[in-house]
Amino acid sequence: GEDVEQSLFLSVREGDSSVINCTYTDSSSTYLYWYKQEPGAGLQLLTYIFSNMDMKQDQRLTVLLNKKDKHLSLRIADTQTGDSAIYFCAERAGTYKYIFGTGTRLKVLA
Amino acid sequence: ETGVTQSPTHLIKTRGQQVTLRCSSQSGHNTVSWYQQALGQGPQFIFQYYREEENGRGNFPPRFSGLQFPNYSSELNVNALELDDSALYLCASSPGTSGRAVETQYFGPGTRLLVL
Numbered sequence: 001g002e003d004v005e006q007s008l009f010l011s012v013r014e015g016d017s018s019v020i021n022c023t024y025t026d027s028s029s030t031y032l033y034w035y036k037q038e039p040g041a042g043l044q045l046l047t048y049i050f051s052n053m054d055m056k057q058d059q060r061l062t063v064l065l066n067k068k069d070k071h072l073s074l075r076i077a078d079t080q081t082g083d084s085a086i087y088f089c090a091e092r093a094g095t096y097k098y099i100f101g102t103g104t105r106l107k108v109l110a
Numbered sequence: 111e112t113g114v115t116q117s118p119t120h121l122i123k124t125r126g127q128q129v130t131l132r133c134s135s136q137s138g139h140n141t142v143s144w145y146q147q148a149l150g151q152g153p154q155f156i157f158q159y160y161r162e163e164e165n166g167r168g169n170f171p172p173r174f175s176g177l178q179f180p181n182y183s184s185e186l187n188v189n190a191l192e193l194d195d196s197a198l199y200l201c202a203s204s205p206g207t208s209g210r211a212v213e214t215q216y217f218g219p220g221t222r223l224l225v226l
Contacts, residue, residue: 004152033214042114042200043153043217088152096166097143098215100152 004101006089011107018076020104022089025070029091032065033098034074037086046074046087076106084108114203114218122224123191131186131221133201141165141205142184143215144176147198159184188223196225 004024012018024032030051035043049056049063049072056063062075072089086103093099115134123129135142141160145153155168159178173189182203188195199222202215 031214035217042116042219043202045214045216048214090152094166096158097155097168098153099155100145102150102152 004089004091004099006087006101006104008102009105009107011109012079013109014079014081016079018074018079018083018106018108020074020076020087020089020106022072022074022101023070024072024089024091024099026091026093026099027067027070029093031092032063032072033090033092034061034063035088035090035100037088037103039085043088079106079108081108081110114201114216116199116201116218116221118221119219120222120224122226124226125191125193127191127225128187128189129191129223131188131199131201131223133184133186133203133218135182135184135201135203136216139203139205139216140182141203142178142182143202143204144184144186145200145202146170146195147200147220148194149197153200156186191225193225196223198222 006022033048034046037043047058060077064073086105088103089101090098117132143158144156147153156170157167158165162178175187178184198220200220202217204215
């Protein structure tokens, strides 16, 4: 079946690193994505990783992929209050649709 | 280059009514996908349109229908509204050069629908 799971909440102090985790079930997924959603807004693409990669770094963001365990993580270095939002993990299922997790609400404490 | 836009931003309807939501895709994108995001949940795939034809569909009943126009803008229509249809409706566009290899999707700000 198709399912993407994430923990619901994460709280960190400003300046610390945040790690948001995700597990997925479709081993044939070719791309995995991280999106950010601020209150009342749509989804902003943060980064994505191709399934044949283990790691991708993009400025403060590091994505790690463990394909064997179907585990994806997003690390945000030097977390700022502006990073407070809901973060969604998504896998591309087949050719036309994305399967999203329920989202992790990140709260950054000043 | 403009991003994905949606209208209206908010809408209130009553049970049994019909609603039409609109989406303009990002410049150069010919594929549009629609998602429903209920409160506290992740987006759920409704369907996708490529070059004016439905390209794939999620687990939504036939009262959810759509259209894509020659300029690649799109509409989502929902008939016989139910209370559970209250949600944020998101439109996403992608280049979709062939319709079979959909690339990264870029989302609009959404339309928040409340059904009373």
